[in-house]
Amino acid sequence: MIALIQAELYLIFRQKRTYYGLAAIFIIELFIIAGSWYQGNEVISVLLENLTRSFYLEGNLLNGHLVLYLVLNSLWFNLPLIIMIIVSGFLTNDYKDRTIQTIMLQSIKKIDYILTKYVVAIVFTLLVLVFLMATASLMAYTIFGNGDLITYLNGLNFFESNQALSRIGLAFLSGTILMLFYSITSVTLAIIFKEITITWIACILFLILSNLLLKIDFGIMGDWFFPKLIDTWQYFFYYNIPWSKIYFNHIVLMAYIILFTTGGILLFIKRDIG
Amino acid sequence: MKSLMLILIVSLISFHVSSQEIDSDLLTIKERMDNVIEARAAAKLELDVDFINMPVKNFDLYFQKSKPISYSSDHFIIIPKRGLDFTWNELFKHQFMTIYRGTEIHEGSTLKVLNVIPLDKKADYAIMTLKLDTIKNQIRIADITTKNEGSYLLFLNYENDNILPSKLTVQFELERIRIPLNFMGKDTEIDKEKLKNKEIKKGIIFLYLTWQEVLTN
Amino acid sequence: MIHAQNLCKSYKEIKALDGVGLSVKRGEVCGILGPNGAGKSTLFKILCRLVTPDSGNFVINSTKKKAIGAIIEKPALYEYLSAKENLSIISAMQGAPKDNITLSGLLENVGLPIGRNDPVKNFSLGMKQRLGIAIALLNNPDCLILDEPFLGLDPLGMQSFRNMIKQFAHDYNLAILISSHLLDELSKTCDSLHVMNNGRIIQSGSTAQILNNSTNDYTICGHNLSDSQILQKQDRKIDGDCITIKLEVAKASFYIKSLIEEGIEITYFGPEKNLKELYKPK
Numbered sequence: 071m072i073a074l075i076q077a078e079l080y081l082i083f084r085q086k087r088t089y090y091g092l093a094a095i096f097i098i099e100l101f102i103i104a105g106s107w108y109q110g111n112e113v114i115s116v117l118l119e120n121l122t123r124s125f126y127l128e129g130n131l132l133n134g135h136l137v138l139y140l141v142l143n144s145l146w147f148n149l150p151l152i153i154m155i156i157v158s159g160f161l162t163n164d165y166k167d168r169t170i171q172t173i174m175l176q177s178i179k180k181i182d183y184i185l186t187k188y189v190v191a192i193v194f195t196l197l198v199l200v201f202l203m204a205t206a207s208l209m210a211y212t213i214f215g216n217g218d219l220i221t222y223l224n225g226l227n228f229f230e231s232n233q234a235l236s237r238i239g240l241a242f243l244s245g246t247i248l249m250l251f252y253s254i255t256s257v258t259l260a261i262i263f264k265e266i267t268i269t270w271i272a273c274i275l276f277l278i279l280s281n282l283l284l285k286i287d288f289g290i291m292g293d294w295f296f297p298k299l300i301d302t303w304q305y306f307f308y309y310n311i312p313w314s315k316i317y318f319n320h321i322v323l324m325a326y327i328i329l330f331t332t333g334g335i336l337l338f339i340k341r342d343i344g
Numbered sequence: 345m346k347s348l349m350l351i352l353i354v355s356l357i358s359f360h361v362s363s364q365e366i367d368s369d370l371l372t373i374k375e376r377m378d379n380v381i382e383a384r385a386a387a388k389l390e391l392d393v394d395f396i397n398m399p400v401k402n403f404d405l406y407f408q409k410s411k412p413i414s415y416s417s418d419h420f421i422i423i424p425k426r427g428l429d430f431t432w433n434e435l436f437k438h439q440f441m442t443i444y445r446g447t448e449i450h451e452g453s454t455l456k457v458l459n460v461i462p463l464d465k466k467a468d469y470a471i472m473t474l475k476l477d478t479i480k481n482q483i484r485i486a487d488i489t490t491k492n493e494g495s496y497l498l499f500l501n502y503e504n505d506n507i508l509p510s511k512l513t514v515q516f517e518l519e520r521i522r523i524p525l526n527f528m529g530k531d532t533e534i535d536k537e538k539l540k541n542k543e544i545k546k547g548i549i550f551l552y553l554t555w556q557e558v559l560t561n
Numbered sequence: 562m563i564h565a566q567n568l569c570k571s572y573k574e575i576k577a578l579d580g581v582g583l584s585v586k587r588g589e590v591c592g593i594l595g596p597n598g599a600g601k602s603t604l605f606k607i608l609c610r611l612v613t614p615d616s617g618n619f620v621i622n623s624t625k626k627k628a629i630g631a632i633i634e635k636p637a638l639y640e641y642l643s644a645k646e647n648l649s650i651i652s653a654m655q656g657a658p659k660d661n662i663t664l665s666g667l668l669e670n671v672g673l674p675i676g677r678n679d680p681v682k683n684f685s686l687g688m689k690q691r692l693g694i695a696i697a698l699l700n701n702p703d704c705l706i707l708d709e710p711f712l713g714l715d716p717l718g719m720q721s722f723r724n725m726i727k728q729f730a731h732d733y734n735l736a737i738l739i740s741s742h743l744l745d746e747l748s749k750t751c752d753s754l755h756v757m758n759n760g761r762i763i764q765s766g767s768t769a770q771i772l773n774n775s776t777n778d779y780t781i782c783g784h785n786l787s788d789s790q791i792l793q794k795q796d797r798k799i800d801g802d803c804i805t806i807k808l809e810v811a812k813a814s815f816y817i818k819s820l821i822e823e824g825i826e827i828t829y830f831g832p833e834k835n836l837k838e839l840y841k842p843k
Contacts, residue, residue, distance in 0.1 A: 077654045084641060094504055121422070124493065124516075128403075129420030168637035175609055176655045177627035177700055218420035228398040278512035344611040344633065 074186045091156040133217030134210035135234040141206040145245045154256035154273035157191045161260040184338040195253040199246045221307045237306045244303035258334035299323045367442040369478045376507040379561045382408045384555040400437030438464035480505040514549040562736035568617035577603040579760040585736040592751030594738040623703040631706035636693025640682040647778035657700040671695045687718040704736045711746045723750045749773040758840045775839040779808045782829035791819045
């Protein structure tokens with residue numbers, strides 16, 4: 071199976087659409103940074119306007135940490151959308167080009183094939199997050215430097231630079247688990263729908279519904295429902311980090327990853343090819 | 345004769361009033377404060393405000409006579425505009441009168457209570473209540489009502505009989521503070537009713553000062 | 562080598578296969594003739610284990626890791642890779658040898674140029690078919706299943722393809738199963754034939770036997786056919802220099818001999834296959 075994974079990764083990086091996807095992510099980062107550059111101070115002034123009436127505010131809040139925090143907010147929709155579109159294509163393009171048939175006509179087991187798709191989805195997602203973190207950090211800290219981080223979550227929170235850095239790092243890690251969940255889901259949707267456009271629509275719908283359902287109160291059952299887990303990375307920006315909640319959310323999210331993967335594999339094996 | 349008596353009485357009253365305008369103990373404190381030409385301190389600030397979460401901030405504080413206090417830090421700092429004027433610049437800048445209100449015991453010390461009323465319309469406080477330690481010549485408590493910036497209560501602690509405080513505690517109110525929603529954060533669990541009702545927010549600031557350089561006359 | 566029995570497969574209300582059985586030996590080229598929708602592709606997909614039959618069974622007598630190499634419908638290739646890269650990546654996936662010598666040998670075997678590095682999307686259909694066969698031959702299977710391999714090929718391409726198939730059966734002792742609706746090509750390529758329609762095998766046998774069973778007419782072309790006495794006695798259809806007559810297969814040799822004796826210059830003498838007769842259930 072290692073050979074299969076290596077071959078799949080080779081194919082992914084030989085295709086232009088992979089680089090278009092990475093370019094899209096990079097362009098989004100550039101937009102965030104440009105927006106911060108041109109309007110960041112204004113926005114902060116608006117945020118803190120009422121405070122400045124009663125307080126002196128000394129220091130630079132428009133810094134690399136804040137810009138990275140804004141980049142992190144692309145975890146809500148932009149980044150998962152791009153990831154889901156690219157990753158689902160790993161399978162739907164095989165259906166479209168019928169190369170799935172070519173592969174299945176070789177001495178390759180169905181379970182190995184589909185497991186490879188999931189593994190490659192995970193590897194690719196991890197690479198994307200590393201790419202995002204590396205490029206965003208480089209640009210943000212080079213252009214905007216260091217400083218305290220301000221967020222508004224359960225109050226106006228100020229974090230000193232070293233704390234901000236560790237929180238941002240942890241938030242990226244948490245966001246990575248979330249992106250893995252979306253990535254796995256997109257493969258499972260690709261197994262269900264097979265066709266490229268329908269799978270894209272399903273992915274977009276899944277993303278929109280997750281974001282909408284996040285706002286609904288499901289009571290205690292909500293703790294287990296996956297839309298309620300998609301904001302876990304934000305907990306790292308509460309002044310007092312709710313660690314038990316974070317651990318719980320991540321465990322449940324990983325359980326969903328396993329569940330969706332297993333469901334997808336079983337469905338794929340059961341179905342005929344072609 | 346009658347008119348002469350009237351003039352004499354009015355003059356006496358005026359003299360009495362003018363001689364009672366500024367309390368002598370307060371003047372002593374003012375003189376002590378005037379002796380300080382410049383001073384530098386390492387400051388530690390703790391903020392206890394309902395809607396603000398901020399770690400303890402360390403910064404350098406620099407005071408020069410007749411100039412506003414300045415602050416410097418590598419980190420971001422948030423400093424209330426009111427309440428940290430322990431040099432009493434604002435108080436002594438404008439003409440005022442004092443009215444003796446008796447004494448009060450605070451932390452084992454007997455404090456002299458004075459009301460301070462500005463005589464200058466330019467003063468930005470409406471009324472002040474000062475509680476003085478007349479033995480050590482220090483202002484220990486100040487209850488200040490500003491014209492536009494709300495009220496605050498200031499507690500000052502000193503090392504021995506120094507004129508510059510080593511600890512300030514400021515209790516204050518913030519009016520009409522609007523926190524913009526949905527900015528850079530989660531937009532769930534926002535209780536708008538709760539926010540509306542709590543437009544007036546209270547907070548406490550603790551400022552610890554370690555004076556490193558004090559230059560006096 | 563391949564032995565299938567009573568295979569059935571339905572898609573909702575449509576019965577794609579209804580009790581299909583066949584056998585193919587090593588070194589044999591076996592054809593499946595049938596119109597579009599006869600069930601040929603479904604049968605092949607079942608044999609290649611892409612599709613599960615509703616009932617029936619089949620056996621592939623092979624101990625190889627890859628028993629069957631196949632092209633189902635059109636060859637599906639990675640269009641953005643070159644021919645060698647396609648072979649290399651698919652070899653790598655299944656742990657087959659992907660050294661340059663092996664891959665070049667495969668390309669040579671199917672008549673593709675070794676040095677060509679442009680993406681496969683630039684290839685003609687015939688070249689893609691050849692590459693499809695090369696991929697099917699990866700990992701040295703014992704059987705080759707080719708679904709409509711002549712589709713889209715020009716006459717020269719078909720001839721070349723035919724020769725290649727026969728060579729593989731002979732040189733590598735492969736059991737080869739080909740499907741097509743082109744009777745001519747199958748008749749020239751296959752040792753045995755199964756005729757399929759509406760999901761069923763209608764008739765099976767040697768190619769010659771099947772063709773004979775469906776031959777009622779012969780077309781004869783020549784310069785002076787009107788001079789022939791024997792032809793004038795026949796119920797005939799004239800089309801320029803050619804005449805089509807009703808003639809039994811057994812009498813064909815006699816007619817050729819008689820025409821030669823009459824001094825007729827024969828340029829063509831061939832059977833006309835009756836497809837309706839061919840596809841009629843027996």
